[in-house]
Amino acid sequence: MKEAKLICLQSGKEYPADMPLWCSEEGSVLDLHFSPRFPLERIGKRPKTLWRYWEALPIEHPSSVVSLSEGATPMHDIELEGKALKVKIEYMNPTGSFKDRGTAVLVSKLKEWGVRRVVEDSSGNAGASLAAYCAKAGIACDIFVPADTSPAKITQIKLYGAKVHLVKGTRDEVAQVAYSFAQQYHYASHVWHPFFFQGTKTFAYEVCEQLHWQAPDTVVVPAGNGSLLIGCYLGFRELKQAGIISKMPKLIGVQAKNCAPLYEAFVRGEAFIQPRPAKKTLAEGMAVNNPLRGTQMLQYVELSKGKFIAVEETEIVEMVKILARKGYFVEPTCAAVIAGARRYLLQEAEEGETIVSVLTSTGLKAVDTIQKIIH
Numbered sequence: 001m002k003e004a005k006l007i008c009l010q011s012g013k014e015y016p017a018d019m020p021l022w023c024s025e026e027g028s029v030l031d032l033h034f035s036p037r038f039p040l041e042r043i044g045k046r047p048k049t050l051w052r053y054w055e056a057l058p059i060e061h062p063s064s065v066v067s068l069s070e071g072a073t074p075m076h077d078i079e080l081e082g083k084a085l086k087v088k089i090e091y092m093n094p095t096g097s098f099k100d101r102g103t104a105v106l107v108s109k110l111k112e113w114g115v116r117r118v119v120e121d122s123s124g125n126a127g128a129s130l131a132a133y134c135a136k137a138g139i140a141c142d143i144f145v146p147a148d149t150s151p152a153k154i155t156q157i158k159l160y161g162a163k164v165h166l167v168k169g170t171r172d173e174v175a176q177v178a179y180s181f182a183q184q185y186h187y188a189s190h191v192w193h194p195f196f197f198q199g200t201k202t203f204a205y206e207v208c209e210q211l212h213w214q215a216p217d218t219v220v221v222p223a224g225n226g227s228l229l230i231g232c233y234l235g236f237r238e239l240k241q242a243g244i245i246s247k248m249p250k251l252i253g254v255q256a257k258n259c260a261p262l263y264e265a266f267v268r269g270e271a272f273i274q275p276r277p278a279k280k281t282l283a284e285g286m287a288v289n290n291p292l293r294g295t296q297m298l299q300y301v302e303l304s305k306g307k308f309i310a311v312e313e314t315e316i317v318e319m320v321k322i323l324a325r326k327g328y329f330v331e332p333t334c335a336a337v338i339a340g341a342r343r344y345l346l347q348e349a350e351e352g353e354t355i356v357s358v359l360t361s362t363g364l365k366a367v368d369t370i371q372k373i374i375h
């Protein structure tokens, strides 16, 4: 048995992890407490998917695993502004984005629990990912997305067999509609669900493994709802607690200036977000005005001695082009993260600092938008 329990972030109440729960009785967010193990020699010999970290993943039975061979993405060295940056090519995951890490572990747990129908809201990529893994697992799913989501993402979700609900409104309003619908079905939300982060944490494991089990100095990740940022914190913390790495890297969360509640709270020195009407941004995947786990994200970034960076729309457009000229065709949300990394490189990076960032998603998901911005 892998010992795991769910804990309500509000009340501290504990729940066993063997029943399908995505929130506490009070309706608050849950975290998973779990003691991972890292048999490094065995890990190194296993097939190259995230399932090679089996003892660190809270799934009981190998027969529950729903996999499309996610994880084990390459990490490339690139140069920006004459400085070195390592980027993990997460668009090489099965549905074209990093979300597959979280979804693979979540859907495996859903299968283990016997869940038959799920609901999710998304800016598109998490929805496409969930739809794919649910197709593989034979789980029915309803995905709620903003009506102006990139058409490629909507097509992808539909083709995997999920029911798509287009909602007119902001990303936060879409989440509210899905939340109401989820009173009837299991809410497989990549924001609420504690098991999603158990998959995204493998990003941190892989970064360290690719650095010969050393921690980088700094990791630059997106900060929308925080599925990668929170996963990174958990993953690095677990490795540190296991004595495999000796320090926590600084976590830098990148937002688009047009929708930057975390950056603004960080600059004000506050532990809480003050949501206010956001402007539209090309970074549709990060357009989250009131992230559910915002306080947790602020806390984790603070604990890692990191910071938040907010980038302008012009920097996003410029970075789509810069990355393409290096051979990387990415969607604007992904370019926004590297625009944040560029700012960090220019303004703060020290000589010899190991800095890792991420290409979260392929440009093929947002060709329409890219066509409009590239002239």
Ligand SMILES: Cc1ncc(COP(=O)(O)O)c(C=O)c1O
Pocket: 097, 123, 124, 125, 126, 222, 223, 224, 225, 226, 227, 228, 229, 285, 286, 331, 333, 334, 360, 361
């Ligand atoms: C391509 C891409 N990058 C980054 C993000 C931001 O991730 P998160 O909201 O988990 O912080 C998303 C979210 O959907 C995304 O689709």
